[in-house]
Amino acid sequence: MNLVDMKKALFDGGIVGAGGAGFPTYAKLSDQAETVILNCAECEPLIKVDRQLMTDHVIEVLSGMQMLVEAMGAKEGIIAVKKSYTASIEAINSNIGSYKSLRLHILPDIYPAGDEVVLIYETTKKIVPQGKIPIMVGCVVVNVETVLNTYNKVTSDTNVVSKFVTVAGLVNHPVTVEVPVGITVKDLIDMAGGVSTEEHVLLMGGPMTGRICSQNDIVTKTTKALLVLPPTCPPIEKRQRTIKHNLRNAMSVCSQCSMCTTLCPRNLLGQSIKPHEFMRAIANGITDNVEPYLNSFFCCSCGLCEMYSCHQDLSPRRLLDEYKGRLRAKGVKIPDKQGKGVADSMREERRVPEHRLVNRLGLHSFDIPAPMSGCPKEIQEVKLMLRQNIGAPCVPAVKVGDTVTVGQQVAAPPEGALGTCLHASIAGKVTAVTDNYISVHA
Incomplete structure (x- = not known):
């Protein structure tokens, strides 16, 4: 299938990024692509979807990747998988020899390995210019479920009508289910055997970037997880604080230790985002230097600064998100400025192991299997x-x-x-x- 026909098929099929913001996949495809990267990093703790699809549907996913590589005329497709996903790696190794354009790349178990800028560097050593998109360095990044949907559309003209979702945390039977798009969060909870305790908070998405939701919220094409978590765990406590509370804490507590910047994944790849300078500026009312404020646009909102790096329990990411939103509302655009263009020499030593992050979040007891299942109830x-x-x-x-x-x-x-x-x-x-x-x- 040529590129024009592939784009039309993906548009008609309703195919979007299944694990992030939901960028329409057809709009990503380009004849300028040299490398197509399959993101099987899962990124967020507790979510099991991608690794399970990579194991259970390996032929379909690899075939879908080969189709995308050929449609764009790319040189290669990289299957990027975390090293702890041993079952997925075994399935890929058993079948990838049949696909001439594909190769396997083993990723370290770090967070956020699934951030596309980090993923591109880990697999190709290319650095996406800050504020730009992956095609600027000849790369297109696609999610595992997105590629599975692509394969199904091309081979059987199947449109996107279902979603794979991990339901985990304080539920009786953690599970990953394929469900119709448009069901409620309550339906998901029922499929996991109900909640195991009355004291809980619902989180749509992962513990780092998800949002608090209710039982009436709706599953969409981008829903990847529903986590039922204790109200006292860090991912919930931090989300329930007000912006005023976070700002007051920054003004009274921040010691400018710079750990938020030292471990920032985008800063380590040479981008201009420096959370500690932003915290200093807002805490002290500094207005004669706008750089810390404008550089907030280069934050990827991974949440590592507030969930892991800061030993004073501050919330740089929440304040950065708030400020970015207000700048956009005022019509301020992303600054057209260059970063360093090179990775920090200490980057490898400063990457955050995912198991340490899980422990820091207080979620170790929930990091257990969530077996794949079809929809267990009639909708x-x-x-x-x-x-x-x-x-x-x-x-x-x-x-x-x-x-x-x-x-x-x-x-x-x-x-x-x-x-x-x-x-x-x-x-x-x-x-x-x-x-x-x-x-x-x-």
Whole structure:
């Protein structure tokens, strides 16, 4: 399949990044790509999806990668897997010889190995210029589930209607399930045997970058995990603090030890982000130097500074995110400035082992298997959110009372806008169409 046809297939199929912000995959593909990198780093602790898909669907994933490499005319495809994913590595080694353009790269068990800038450096030693995208260095990064969806679309014209989600933490039976897009968080909890304690907080996504949610929240194409965590663990406590609280702590406690910058993954790759300088500026009301504020745009929000590096329990990432948001709201753009362009000579010694991070987060007891399973219950209703990825929200193509089948297109982005199509995840009747969602009842 050529590049034009591949892009159309991915747009029509509703394929987006399945593990991050949900960038439409067709828009990533480029004939300027030299290297296609499969991200099987999982990045966040406790999530099991990618390693399990890489083991259970290795032929489909490798075949999908070969298709992408050929469509873009790239020189090679790199299958990047953490060294602790031994079952995945064994499955890849047993089959990769059949794919002439693919090679395996073993990643260290560090956080955040799945950050695409870090991943590109680990696999190619190329440094993405700060504020730029991977294609600037000839790379395209794709997620395991995204590639599986690509294979299914190309080989059997299957649109994205389901999502693989790890449900872990304070549940009776941790599990990774394939579920229809549009079910509720409560449905996920039921599939894991319910919660094991009344005192808990729900986190959509991983412990480092996820968000607190409710049982009524909806599974989208980018949902990768639901964690049920103790209210006293660091990932929950830090999220429940207000910005005012975080700022007051920075003003009264920050000692400028610089550990947040010393261990910052982007700073170690030569980018201008320096959390300690930002903390100094906001804590002391420094306004004669705007660099620390503008450099906040180069923070990737991995959360390592506040969840691991800071020994004073401060929250640089939360304050950086808040400031970035306010700058964008005022129309401030990402500065067009160069970083160092070279990695820090101490980078390898300063990479953070994932097992240490898990212990620091107080999550060691939850880092247990979550076996793969099909959807264990019949779903009677789904709510299909019209905004499930980066880009424009979809425009409904159905009305209340219409009957839809699984995989039928029910919405699409405005013509010419960035986005992908949306499809019914269960068969049934459309019961609601709003500006935000389409409901289908079986």
